[in-house]
Amino acid sequence: MSRNSARKKSETQSADRPTSKELKHLLLLWQFVRPYKLQIFGAMIALIVAAGTVLGLGRGLKALIDQGFSSGDSALLDQAVIVLFGVTVLLALASYSRYYLVSWIGERVVADIRTAVFSHIIKMSPAFFEVTRSGEILSRLTTDTTLLQVVVGSSFSIALRNILMFFGGLTLLVITSPKLTGFVALVIPFVLIPILFFGRKVRSLSKDSQDRIADVGVFADETIGAIRTVQAFSHEEIDRGFFSSRVEDAFGTAATRIRFRALLTAVVIVLVFGSISAILWMGGRDVLEGTISAGELSSFVFYAIVVAGSLGAFSEVIGDLQRAAGATERLLDLLAMETDIAAPENPKNLPPKIMGSVSFKEVSFNYPSRPNQAAMINFTADIKAGEKVAIVGPSGAGKTTVFQLLLRYYDVHKGDVSIDGIPVRDLDPVEMRQHIGMVSQEPVIFSTTALENIRYGRPGASKEDIVEAAKAASAHEFLKDLPDGYETFLGEKGVRLSGGQRQRLAIARAILRDPEILLLDEATSALDSQSEKAVQQALDNLLEGRTTLMIAHRLATVLKADRILVMDQGKIVASGTHNELIKQGGLYASLAELQFGVDMNPTIETQVAS
Ligand SMILES: Nc1ncnc2c1ncn2[C@@H]1O[C@H](COP(=O)(O)OP(=O)(O)OP(=O)(O)O)[C@@H](O)[C@H]1O
Numbered sequence: 158m159s160r161n162s163a164r165k166k167s168e169t170q171s172a173d174r175p176t177s178k179e180l181k182h183l184l185l186l187w188q189f190v191r192p193y194k195l196q197i198f199g200a201m202i203a204l205i206v207a208a209g210t211v212l213g214l215g216r217g218l219k220a221l222i223d224q225g226f227s228s229g230d231s232a233l234l235d236q237a238v239i240v241l242f243g244v245t246v247l248l249a250l251a252s253y254s255r256y257y258l259v260s261w262i263g264e265r266v267v268a269d270i271r272t273a274v275f276s277h278i279i280k281m282s283p284a285f286f287e288v289t290r291s292g293e294i295l296s297r298l299t300t301d302t303t304l305l306q307v308v309v310g311s312s313f314s315i316a317l318r319n320i321l322m323f324f325g326g327l328t329l330l331v332i333t334s335p336k337l338t339g340f341v342a343l344v345i346p347f348v349l350i351p352i353l354f355f356g357r358k359v360r361s362l363s364k365d366s367q368d369r370i371a372d373v374g375v376f377a378d379e380t381i382g383a384i385r386t387v388q389a390f391s392h393e394e395i396d397r398g399f400f401s402s403r404v405e406d407a408f409g410t411a412a413t414r415i416r417f418r419a420l421l422t423a424v425v426i427v428l429v430f431g432s433i434s435a436i437l438w439m440g441g442r443d444v445l446e447g448t449i450s451a452g453e454l455s456s457f458v459f460y461a462i463v464v465a466g467s468l469g470a471f472s473e474v475i476g477d478l479q480r481a482a483g484a485t486e487r488l489l490d491l492l493a494m495e496t497d498i499a500a501p502e503n504p505k506n507l508p509p510k511i512m513g514s515v516s517f518k519e520v521s522f523n524y525p526s527r528p529n530q531a532a533m534i535n536f537t538a539d540i541k542a543g544e545k546v547a548i549v550g551p552s553g554a555g556k557t558t559v560f561q562l563l564l565r566y567y568d569v570h571k572g573d574v575s576i577d578g579i580p581v582r583d584l585d586p587v588e589m590r591q592h593i594g595m596v597s598q599e600p601v602i603f604s605t606t607a608l609e610n611i612r613y614g615r616p617g618a619s620k621e622d623i624v625e626a627a628k629a630a631s632a633h634e635f636l637k638d639l640p641d642g643y644e645t646f647l648g649e650k651g652v653r654l655s656g657g658q659r660q661r662l663a664i665a666r667a668i669l670r671d672p673e674i675l676l677l678d679e680a681t682s683a684l685d686s687q688s689e690k691a692v693q694q695a696l697d698n699l700l701e702g703r704t705t706l707m708i709a710h711r712l713a714t715v716l717k718a719d720r721i722l723v724m725d726q727g728k729i730v731a732s733g734t735h736n737e738l739i740k741q742g743g744l745y746a747s748l749a750e751l752q753f754g755v756d757m758n759p760t761i762e763t764q765v766a767s
Contacts, residue, residue: 182482185489186309189266189273196258196265203255204314208321210248211463212329215456217241219333223452255314263310267302274298274491282498283566284525292375297491300371301484308481312474319467319474326464333457334449337440341461344435348428348465353472355421360476362414369407376403429465436461498565500585507584511592512542512577513673513704515563520572522562522727532558533727536572540704542673545717547709549748550724556708558727560676563706564590576674594672596699598680598708600663602654607636608643610662614670623669630665630695632658656680657688664695675699677707679714689713712753721745 190197221237224230278294330338380387380396387396440454449457515538522533533555540546548556561567562574565581573580581589594614602610611623611632618626623643627633635658639645647653654662660680667675677696693713700717709715715735723731723738723745731738731745738745 180478180482182486182489183308183313183478186266186305186485189269190262190309192269193262193265196262200255200258200262200314203251203258204318205321207248207251207255208318208325210244210251211322212325212460213244214241214248215326215329215459215463217244218459219450219452219456221452222455223450255318259314260310263306263308266309267306270305270488271298271302274302274488277492277494280499281494281496283561285494285496287524287526292378294491296371297488301488304477304481304484305488308477312477312481315474316471316478319471322463322467323471326460326467330457330460330464333453333460334440334443337436337443337457340439341432341436341464344432348432349468351424351428352421352469355417355424356472356476359414359417359421362410362417363476364480366407366410366414369403369410373400373403373407376400425469432465433458433461497568498586500587501583504585504588505579505583507577507579507588507592511673513592514542514577515540515674515704515706516573516575516578517559517562518573518575520562520569520574522558522567522569522571524567531727533562533569536728538722538729540706542577542704543702545700545705545707545719547707547715547718547721548724549709549715549721549745549752550730551744551748554724555727556724557678559706559724560595560678560708563674563676564593564595592672593674593676594667594670594703595676596660596663596667596678598678600659602647602659602662604646604648606641606644606646607639607662610647611665611669614666614668618669623665626669627662627665629668629698630661631691632661632665632695635661655688657685657692660692661695664692664699668699673703675703675705675707677705679708679710710752712749715749715753723748 217237217240221234221241224233224237226234274297327338330341376399380400387393436458437454440449440457443449444451444454517536517538520533520536521531522536523529523531536555536559538546548559550556562569563576563581565574565584565586568582573582575581576584576589576592603613608620608623611626612618614626615622620643624633627636627643636643636645645653677699696714696717707714707718709718709721715721719734720732721735721738722729723743725744731741731743733741735749739749
């Protein structure tokens with residue numbers, strides 16, 4: 158129960174939790190940035206030099222105007238221009254280093270975070286993926302990490318540079334003219350308040366705009382992923398309507414944002430240039446009165462622009478920083494999420510080759526998302542090493558659940574599932590699953606070559622071994638006739654193969670894996686007799702010498718079994734051989750009649766068997 162509720166918490170957190178904007182979360186990024194101390198040090202130096210040179214330029218400007226021009230000495234002008242050029246080169250070099258190093262750190266850190274998040278997610282149990290939408294995870298991996306890249310690789314250094322420039326510029330303003338600085342201090346609130354107001358409005362509209370675009374993405378992803386169903390139901394027109402209404406929503410939000418953004422630009426221009434004019438007016442009077450020099454006024458205006466510019470730049474990136482703080486929090490939450498299905502502290506070890514006996518002892522279980530509905534009740538079954546057991550039962554009886562529990566996708570609530578007498582929860586799931594092979598009803602074909610698809614069963618297997626496995630799976634014939642033979646690209650989800658070919662490819666993969674325990678979820682869809690024969694031949698080779706549990710939908714398969722378990726509502730209701738069960742009548746007999754078309758007359762089924 159406590160285990161369950163703990164998972165619940167993490168699951169709901171993963172989906173809809175509100176995002177915090179607290180900048181302190183950014184500090185958590187330090188663990189990812191820390192390995193690159195040298196680059197950070199270099200970037201800091203470059204940043205300080207760049208900020209220093211910009212501030213120095215103002216002093217240079219003053220010297221140029223006051224000494225270069227007023228003295229009438231052209232040598233001084235030459236000197237001043239040379240110094241100015243030198244400072245500019247230094248600024249360029251520092252900016253180059255800063256940009257390069259900071260962007261490099263940003264990209265590097267994001268690459269590390271993406272890898273860390275993916276490595277973590279791939280370990281999570283299926284329960285996690287049931288409640289977390291895949292779009293959600295993808296957006297963490299792409300959108301959230303991109304936000305962080307912007308922050309680590311630019312916004313953060315922009316913020317830092319502008320803080321330096323702000324305080325440096327302010328100090329130099331005071332030194333140049335305390336009186337004018339006082340005037341600027343009075344004006345600043347009038348300039349800043351409207352800018353901040355519009356800035357905030359634009360930011361919240363940007364967020365809305367991003368959300369609307371995400372809606373567009375999610376809808377397109379779902380529709381394209383289910384394109385065959387969409388077309389089969391002639392749903393194109395309706396989906397086009399749904400999609401365009403989402404696109405229009407996104408456009409509407411973007412249009413409002415653009416309006417405010419344009420207004421913000423106009424407001425900034427009026428306020429900033431208005432203030433500069435006011436400074437020039439006041440300062441110009443001081444120059445006329447002789448209280449300050451023309452150079453001082455020029456450098457004062459220069460610093461005022463630097464200070465205002467740094468405030469503006471800072472207010473622009475603060476939004477990035479806040480959004481990145483949210484992204485950091487979400488990513489680290491994801492990284493902190495623990496999977497229930499982990500290896501115990503001291504896992505027991507299985508030998509490299511196991512016997513392959515399987516036992517379910519009084520197992521009760523319900524899926525985490527259906528706490529009140531038992532999927533398995535007091536389920537007990539002992540399967541000897543090498544035994545072939547077929548599981549039959551009506552839809553929803555719990556047949557697939559037997560596989561899921563043996564693979565330890567979920568932990569049972571009561572009882573034990575064991576392999577060779579060792580409970581699976583005492584084993585390392587990754588190691589334990591190496592002894593299990595699975596051929597599922599809908600074999601998964603990855604979008605790569607046929608060769609690589611079979612090699613999935615045993616990474617590193619040689620081509621000879623793969624061809625050998627394909628031959629045993631009756632797949633060699635069709636594979637070698639593909640346009641590029643085994644190197645043929647199979648298309649996304651294997652759409653270029655027929656159902657029977659996909660099954661044989663999955664069987665070849667399982668043969669290559671050579672597991673001691675085999676789980677076979679037989680496809681329900683009927684194959685033509687030629688294909689059926691090839692698949693049955695492949696299965697015979699696959700089953701040979703392995704403990705096998707098969708969810709059977711065909712007569713040929715149940716006849717291969719040493720024993721049949723009949724399941725109903727999470728329990729075993731009968732067991733025995735086909736003939737025994739037919740004689741008993743009951744659920745199996747009616748299932749056999751319905752599914753396999755077996756008449757209750759035993760002679761017929763013996764004929765089919767032969
Ligand atoms: N991931 C899940 N979350 C919640 N309930 C589930 C889940 N998977 C299966 N169930 C429920 O558990 C019960 C047993 O399902 P299971 O898939 O094992 O049946 P099955 O015998 O394999 O059915 P079928 O022959 O239709 O595949 C069903 O009531 C089903 O609705």
